[in-house]
Amino acid sequence: MSAFVAIVKRDLTLALRRKNEVITSVFFFVVVAALFPLGIGPEMNTLRLVAPGILWVGALLASMLSLSRMFATDYADGTLEQMALSPNSLSLLVAAKILAHWLLSGLPLVLLAPILGLQFDLSANALWVLTLSLLLGTPVLSLIGAVGASLTLGVRGGDVLLSLLVLPLYVPALVFGAGAVQAEISGLGASAHLSVLAALVLVAAVFSPWASAASLRIALES
């Protein structure tokens, strides 16, 4: 357990020393949320309709931007190899890195979303569901993204390749996340969607660290 906490603390410390990386992906979310209305038009009824999708896709893309950072720096300076060789389970250490990634990339989006949602004239209930759906959904994005990041570690053109790999796998989270907000808006209630999202988090939390660790070992042995 202490190894887990140590890795989380380490990743957070390292990232906060290079704050601009964290801030850039948050800033990306803000800009995207502002750009869409500029592209679509100021008609509030339209914006209210498209808001759940736009905000969710914006959060998804912002979260995806920072994925390659998850393992790249540690791979470059050899720390990843040390982690793999250590007596601690690599899956546990990877889970710690994923948690750190979520704290840095996912959580700020969750906290920002209600404010951005106001730009789209979402009701208070809808904003609450949006926050909750992102709170459940962004960990899924970090977890699935970790598998992609570990598969493309050190590969030429890795960033774009990572997006291509990971976006199809993001679809269920997107469907249920944005769908939750839409269900709330249309009065159907979001509990079903949120339950499925919660299930996705649990399943991903179990499988992703293991799959990522396996992929990391493959990347390290070559």
Next chain:
Amino acid sequence: MIQKLFFYASPQNFYPLAGKLWPVFACLATGLTVWGLWLGMFVAPTDFQQGQGYRIIFVHVPASWMSMVIYLAMAFWALLGLTFNTRLSGMMTKALAPTGAICAFLSLWTGALWGKPMWGTWWVWDARLTSELILFFLYLGHIALTSAIDDPRRADKAGGILALVGALNVPVIYFSVKWWNTLHQGASVSLTKGSSMAQVMLEAMLIMGIAFWMYAVAMALYRVRSIILVRERHTQWVAELPEVRAQMIKNTAGGANA
């Protein structure tokens, strides 16, 4: 029996086997295609609702089926490869991927061509077509990943993990897209007409389905032979192959003439 299977796990032993088998599958594919198309285009009657346009199902449905079957086959070989650490499994996965991607593309293309006269638009976000689109992206991602990694063993294993993760996700994706579609009151059309199809239509469709399958197997076997040649090019048995020797003679003859 298991001994036999492990015998063919060696690329050296599998190469001649694949060489003998692919023409068989190619012939089966051709024969079944001729039979299926004859049944479908010349025997099956006009559809009551869709007129002659329904005949697209004779390529659309087989292509969709194969895009899914091939993906499952890739996942199967990936699982074998990761479990037994066999080189050939990775080569088979690599050999299957392009055919699968082409089938997924054809499924989308023919689906659009079917949709335009039937529903009025080239694209419809119904659950099956959307899932097919995502499956196409999964194929492209797999091909991109395995091509981008230089080390073939790492490419095999990474591709294997991706194929497995993708295969496990496909039901989840399909379910979520189905949910997404029904809630949004999409066009509730079924692309296959279910059991209300005339017997001949169903027969022709199934025959075409098997024809596509035979074709996919033939392609995969032929392709894996080239992959084996390139991967195993530093071995003695490849250097002694008649086709390699023939090519070498052609090369030196060409060089001498230059």
Next chain:
Amino acid sequence: MIWNSWSEFWAMGGYGLYVWGSFGATALCVALEVIWVKNARAQALTQISNELVAETNSKEWS
């Protein structure tokens, strides 16, 4: 036989563009894929034979 004439066959009851567009695309993809795999094999054989020839040449001269 359900067609009264060849022109009826090609017209496909008005759906000709879509039906033949589908079958044509399929035939084209099959043809292209067959050419592609044949090329891949030829390339593989050329690459291997070139390497082997270069190897034997370098052995002769050393």
